[in-house]
Amino acid sequence: MVRVHEPLAELKVGLWLLTHPDLRRVARIRALMVYLYEELAALKPLFEGRR
Numbered sequence: 351m352v353r354v355h356e357p358l359a360e361l362k363v364g365l366w367l368l369t370h371p372d373l374r375r376v377a378r379i380r381a382l383m384v385y386l387y388e389e390l391a392a393l394k395p396l397f398e399g400r401r
Contacts, residue, residue, distance in 0.1 A: 367383055
């Protein structure tokens with residue numbers, strides 16, 4: 351990935367991972383949420399252009 355432009359301030363938002371409240375405690379859904387959180391957190395510097 352190559353940054354071609356500085357991030358637009360008006361588009362800066364946090365990433366939300368949402369699920370239906372009834373599914374929140376289902377093991378496979380919880381495992382997916384944990385996995386996605388960890389993988390995306392590891393890529394944060396790349397997304398922010400610091401790597």
